Amino acid sequence: MRPFLYKFFHRSTKDKTEGGLIKIPADITKWPISWKTTEYKKIPFFDPIKLSDNFNTELFNLLQKRSSDRKSLPDNFVTLEKISKILKCACGEIKRKDGTIHRTAPSGGARYSVELYLILFKNIEELESGVYHYELQTHSLELVERRSFSSDDILSYQSDKWAVGGFGMICLASVFDRATRKYGSRGYRYILLEAGHIGQNILLSGVENGLTFIPNGSSSDIRVEGLLKLDGSSESLVYTISF
Numbered sequence: 001m002r003p004f005l006y007k008f009f010h011r012s013t014k015d016k017t018e019g020g021l022i023k024i025p026a027d028i029t030k031w032p033i034s035w036k037t038t039e040y041k042k043i044p045f046f047d048p049i050k051l052s053d054n055f056n057t058e059l060f061n062l063l064q065k066r067s068s069d070r071k072s073l074p075d076n077f078v079t080l081e082k083i084s085k086i087l088k089c090a091c092g093e094i095k096r097k098d099g100t101i102h103r104t105a106p107s108g109g110a111r112y113s114v115e116l117y118l119i120l121f122k123n124i125e126e127l128e129s130g131v132y133h134y135e136l137q138t139h140s141l142e143l144v145e146r147r148s149f150s151s152d153d154i155l156s157y158q159s160d161k162w163a164v165g166g167f168g169m170i171c172l173a174s175v176f177d178r179a180t181r182k183y184g185s186r187g188y189r190y191i192l193l194e195a196g197h198i199g200q201n202i203l204l205s206g207v208e209n210g211l212t213f214i215p216n217g218s219s220s221d222i223r224v225e226g227l228l229k230l231d232g233s234s235e236s237l238v239y240t241i242s243f
């Protein structure tokens with residue numbers, strides 16, 4: 001295996017402190033203003049051309065409703081039918097009119113490097129709490145491990161207290177080699193972009209199904225990879241979304 005650049009970057013950033021370089025106080029009042037300010041770029045040389053924003057489309061309505069509303073998480077009414085729709089919309093396979101197959105999310109070079117896992121903290125109908133892999137070809141869930149989760153367990157896999165009241169997490173992991181064998185480390189960028197597309201599909205499909213999904217960067221990657229039974233190298237966690 002070649003010593004690709006991305007491997008070093010991905011491995012190093014599993015540590016949220018970047019070797020002690022990054023220190024984010026838990027107390028938000030201790031954060032500098034620059035961490036809380038939304039910045040805008042403006043080009044001052046010409047008068048801007050004002051655009052209309054008076055429209056009412058299905059997509060825009062979904063986008064307007066999407067919110068990382070942590071308080072609404074315990075109110076999520078999750079069913080197996082909703083999970084099925086959300087996973088299909090996330091990155092499920094679709095047959096085109098000409099019979100060829102593609103997916104709901106784009107992928108650089110159609111390398112499809114991202115795999116989806118469902119971690120359930122609670123039972124959902126006949127689906128017992130535990131860890132599942134989304135098998136796209138047959139649109140099925142494969143059991144990785146049946147298990148229960150205490151609040152402390154949940155906090156050991158991710159550090160956001162609001163997520164403890166939720167139903168679980170959708171985890172996006174990547175089999176890097178599918179893209180990097182063709183594109184090298186640039187393929188790593190494509191993989192993260194693919195994960196972003198899938199993530200947005202999950203959030204919007206959540207809104208459509210009355211469920212709040214919240215991106216969660218607080219995961220303890222190595223622990224979550226252990227839970228998903230990944231070696232963390234050939235296949236590794238790239239994104240977690242709580243619900």
Ligand SMILES: Cc1cc2nc3c(=O)[nH]c(=O)nc-3n(C[C@H](O)[C@H](O)[C@H](O)COP(=O)(O)O)c2cc1C
Pocket residue numbers: 066067068069160214215216217218219
């Ligand atoms: C990659 C990514 C990671 C995030 N990680 C966290 C997180 O760890 N904890 C959290 O409370 N919110 C997290 N968020 C949610 C953001 O805080 C939220 O999107 C932002 O405040 C804007 O609010 P909105 O989503 O309601 O528009 C994350 C969002 C993204 C895109």
